[in-house]
Amino acid sequence: xxxxxxxxxxxxxxxxxxxxxxxxxxxxxxxxxxxxxxxxxxxxxxxxxxxxxxxxxxxxxxxxxxxxxxxxxxxxxxxxxxxxxxxxxxxxxxxxxxxxxxxxxxxxxxxxxxxxxxxxxxxxxxxxxxxxxxxxxxxxxxxxxxxxxxxxxxxxxxxxxxxxxxxxxxxxxxxxxxxxxxxxxxxxxxxxxxxxxxxxxxxxxxxxxxxxxxxxxxxxxxxxxxxxxxxxxxxxxxxxxxxxxxxxxxxxxxxxxxxxxxxxxxxxxxxxxxxxxxxxxxxxxxxxxxxxxxxxxxxxxxxxxxxxxxxxxxxxxxxxxxxxxxxx
Amino acid sequence: xxxxxxxxxxxxxxxxxxxxxxxxxxxxxxxxxxxxxxxxxxxxxxxxxxxxxxxxxxxxxxxxxxxxxxxxxxxxxxxxxxxxxxxxxxxxxxxxxxxxxxxxxxxxxxxxxxxxxxxxxxxxxxxxxxxxxxxxxxxxxxxxxxxxxxxxxxxxxxxxxxxxxxxxxxxxxxxxxxxxxxxxxxxxxxxxxxxxxxxxxxxxxxxxxxxxxxxxxxxxxxxxxxxxxxxxxxxxxxxxxxxxxxxxxxxxxxxxxxxxxxxxxxxxxxxxxxxx
Numbered sequence: 351x352x353x354x355x356x357x358x359x360x361x362x363x364x365x366x367x368x369x370x371x372x373x374x375x376x377x378x379x380x381x382x383x384x385x386x387x388x389x390x391x392x393x394x395x396x397x398x399x400x401x402x403x404x405x406x407x408x409x410x411x412x413x414x415x416x417x418x419x420x421x422x423x424x425x426x427x428x429x430x431x432x433x434x435x436x437x438x439x440x441x442x443x444x445x446x447x448x449x450x451x452x453x454x455x456x457x458x459x460x461x462x463x464x465x466x467x468x469x470x471x472x473x474x475x476x477x478x479x480x481x482x483x484x485x486x487x488x489x490x491x492x493x494x495x496x497x498x499x500x501x502x503x504x505x506x507x508x509x510x511x512x513x514x515x516x517x518x519x520x521x522x523x524x525x526x527x528x529x530x531x532x533x534x535x536x537x538x539x540x541x542x543x544x545x546x547x548x549x550x551x552x553x554x555x556x557x558x559x560x561x562x563x564x565x566x567x568x569x570x571x572x573x574x575x576x577x578x579x580x581x582x583x584x585x586x587x588x589x590x591x592x593x594x595x596x597x598x599x600x601x602x603x604x605x606x607x608x609x610x611x612x613x614x615x616x617x618x619x620x621x622x623x624x625x626x627x628x629x630x631x632x633x634x635x636x637x638x639x640x641x642x643x644x645x646x647x648x649x650x651x652x653x654x655x656x657x658x659x660x661x662x663x664x665x666x667x668x669x670x671x672x673x674x675x676x677x678x
Numbered sequence: 679x680x681x682x683x684x685x686x687x688x689x690x691x692x693x694x695x696x697x698x699x700x701x702x703x704x705x706x707x708x709x710x711x712x713x714x715x716x717x718x719x720x721x722x723x724x725x726x727x728x729x730x731x732x733x734x735x736x737x738x739x740x741x742x743x744x745x746x747x748x749x750x751x752x753x754x755x756x757x758x759x760x761x762x763x764x765x766x767x768x769x770x771x772x773x774x775x776x777x778x779x780x781x782x783x784x785x786x787x788x789x790x791x792x793x794x795x796x797x798x799x800x801x802x803x804x805x806x807x808x809x810x811x812x813x814x815x816x817x818x819x820x821x822x823x824x825x826x827x828x829x830x831x832x833x834x835x836x837x838x839x840x841x842x843x844x845x846x847x848x849x850x851x852x853x854x855x856x857x858x859x860x861x862x863x864x865x866x867x868x869x870x871x872x873x874x875x876x877x878x879x880x881x882x883x884x885x886x887x888x889x890x891x892x893x894x895x896x897x898x899x900x901x902x903x904x905x906x907x908x909x910x911x912x913x914x915x916x917x918x919x920x921x922x923x924x925x926x927x928x929x930x931x932x933x934x935x936x937x938x939x940x941x942x943x944x945x946x947x948x949x950x951x952x953x954x
Contacts, residue, residue, distance in 0.1 A: 410854060412853055441856045444853070444854055444855060444856035445856035445857075450851070450855075452847065452850070457848065458847040459851070460870070461848070462869045463869070471855075472855050475855075475856065523851075527856065
């Protein structure tokens with residue numbers, strides 16, 4: 351992992367985000383931290399509601415208006431703290447240095463604007479190209495994301511394209527400003543399996559050809575194993591385990607990661623029951639005082655309830671947040 | 679909800695095509711009035727007054743000997759213009775106010791919506807007449823009154839859509855690409871928000887055509903001797919027992935134009951998946 355040794359492109363420390371709901375203030379992300387090197391492909395894994403998406407959106411200042419709030423932490427990107435930036439500064443980072451790809455390409459594309467216009471709009475904003483040059487560039491970008499027949503598709507509207515082509519169009523939009531980091535929030539969840547593989551292949555190629563760093567939010571550990579250099583596993587708003595994807599998934603050390611891997615169906619299902627993790631994840635308003643996973647953990651001890659364990663280095667670039675690591 | 683192409687126009691429901699064709703026909707009549715009209719619409723010929731429909735005067739003549747058909751054709755210009763200009767004014771003002779109120783929110787939204795409530799709380803027609811009686815009759819007064827009163831419906835419709843679209847996924851995507859709020863509002867929210875307003879504007883045009891001719895009938899709009907359908911009906915009502923053609927044909931014309939816009943509005947609503 352040569353990429354992991356160079357200076358980080360993005361360094362997140364102690365990120366905390368809370369939501370103001372009618373039922374009170376809820377801590378959605380608590381003390382999240384990780385490094386991302388240029389050209390690194392990191393998987394951010396966890397169940398629904400574990401704070402993956404909130405983490406990504408908080409970095410770009412795209413939390414829901416008036417409800418989500420960053421309570422603390424830093425997110426140094428190319429030497430500047432994104433969390434302390436004003437709107438004007440964030441607008442210069444968004445699209446230009448950090449691109450974002452969303453889960454559902456159908457609803458994230460403007461229905462009344464052709465994809466060429468939408469891509470051209472980004473190119474014109476960030477690179478000041480004239481309309482004609484922007485159109486040429488849009489065709490290039492569509493070809494770069496392997497859109498079939500880009501010269502014709504450029505004039506299509508979102509509803510005229512297949513799901514895979516829509517996602518390619520959205521990736522082209524996210525890349526139009528020439529970013530160094532691409533945040534992909536479950537980019538393949540809404541697609542069928544064959545298209546999923548093509549889109550992941552495309553992301554890998556973009557990483558290799560352009561040195562793009564990618565944060566891939568997903569709940570699919572298989573995808574992480576196939577594509578990511580590193581992985582961070584989130585549970586109830588915290589990162590519980592982090593490290594090189596291959597070693598973390600081959601030999602997980604946090605009980606939650608172990609449970610998550612055990613509950614995955616294999617490619618050729620045997621006649622045995624999937625090992626589900628017992629219980630439910632805690633609601634964000636009802637976090638236990640100690641380790642959030644302790645109520646569901648087979649190894650829970652008395653000290654688990656005392657205080658939430660922090661991430662500790664356990665060697666080989668791996669970090670685990672569990673009392674059984676580092677103390678014993 | 680998509681950019682209209684020829685293929686999509688071909689899929690319009692039959693009602694919309696019939697309505698659209700009727701509107702186009704009226705527009706042609708209005709534009710080509712100097713060539714279509716067999717006689718001068720205001721030239722009097724006191725030797726040929728109150729003639730019933732005949733081969734020379736297809737729709738008869740009025741009490742000053744003017745050709746009713748020619749006045750009807752020239753009147754189409756004014757009545758169509760009143761409907762379309764009034765809608766253009768109210769649509770533009772209402773869309774701008776609605777979009778800004780919905781997108782900016784907060785105090786500005788509250789202020790604009792209370793202004794809207796005050797305007798709506800007066801009966802529409804009474805308020806129009808009150809404003810025109812202050813400004814004086816005529817087309818200019820009509821348009822100013824329309825602008826002051828008519829924006830409210832569009833503002834409501836566009837604001838409601840803007841509130842929804844502001845939270846939509848593609849607006850989030852646009853923000854993630856670094857666009858400014860003004861650009862997001864103008865290029866992404868407004869084009870998506872106006873579909874129901876466009877449908878409404880078609881039935882609104884009917885309202886303004888009826889309103890314009892009603893005001894002219896009451897002597898508050900276009901003034902005689904100009905050829906306008908409301909004026910024609912007002913002048914003809916004295917003779918309704920003896921010269922039915924003076925009032926009946928302009929009445930038909932108003933009904934036909936109103937029907938055209940209504941049919942088109944219904945068809946458009948079906949295509950755009952909205953209801954009025």
